[in-house]
Amino acid sequence: MKDKYEVLKLENQLCFPLYVCSKEIVKRYKPFLDAIDLTYTQYIAMMVLWEHKEMNVKELGSYLFLDSGTLTPVLKKLEQKGYITRKRDSDDERVLHVAITEQGEALKDRAIEIPAQIGRCVQLELEDAQKLFEITYKLLGTFGEE
Amino acid sequence: MKDKYEVLKLENQLCFPLYVCSKEIVKRYKPFLDAIDLTYTQYIAMMVLWEHKEMNVKELGSYLFLDSGTLTPVLKKLEQKGYITRKRDSDDERVLHVAITEQGEALKDRAIEIPAQIGRCVQLELEDAQKLFEITYKLLGTFGEE
DNA sequence: GTAAATTAAATTGTATACAATAGATTGAAA
């Protein structure tokens, strides 16, 4: 008879390899991101702003699945570096607008090679990468609902 | 013509949904792990020790993809709680052996329902879960090589 | 029109992660 504790073995967990893959890939970004003086969290925040130019903290958080507790210090750093501005909404002082600066815009050209560089670091066949992308996005879609 | 910055859009990244899925699932462990007073990192360390009873920090780190910088405080916490012991190897004082205690062993019975509870929280079809497991483990296998 | 509820950010506290370094011990090489 099978050990009833089989379900508690690390190798039988689904979350664990996901957690490791996430960490390991993020780690591989480091040398490339160091070159443009960004952390991974700062990088994904910049990605949203490269695309949308302007956004408040709440919206940005819903894109990134991060709350203000995480974003506030990240955005202050990006402001210090001159890549974004932070300004309160004049109609609703609770809301803080984050907007990309020229300097932040310029950073885009220095970042453009990163996705391909990471692609070369991560040894995954195209088919697997596509499937992984598909499944994780499907899962991610279930998180908003509660 | 397609925007050359397309590759920098958040929605075109593979790492991002992986990173979000990992975080969101780990978050879902919290209420269940709170009930047995473990954090996620403590939980996966205990999983290895439930299975192997005894192990040094280096080995444990290679199972968990964590270094001593992360593990040292985690293991000290588990020792405080009485779930493990930490003892230097008498032949090689550099090595620290971690071993499960009776109390740690007993915790296994309180944890045994957690995998099924998480399974009910995560809305993923069996086929997708299997595929995700397969791909992430394949990827994880490429990390050791460098 | 004002009290109560809600909302958005920020703050606080705890727990990871990890790079880099340090400290101690052991192994290897000469």
Add this chain to the structure above:
DNA sequence: TTTCAATCTATTGTATACAATTTAATTTAC
């Protein structure tokens, strides 16, 4: 055997994450 290199754990410093709370502003109820 003694010096140098390698190994293992711990420490330090930085940056997340997130729960819980706080603060300030706005909205809703009445």
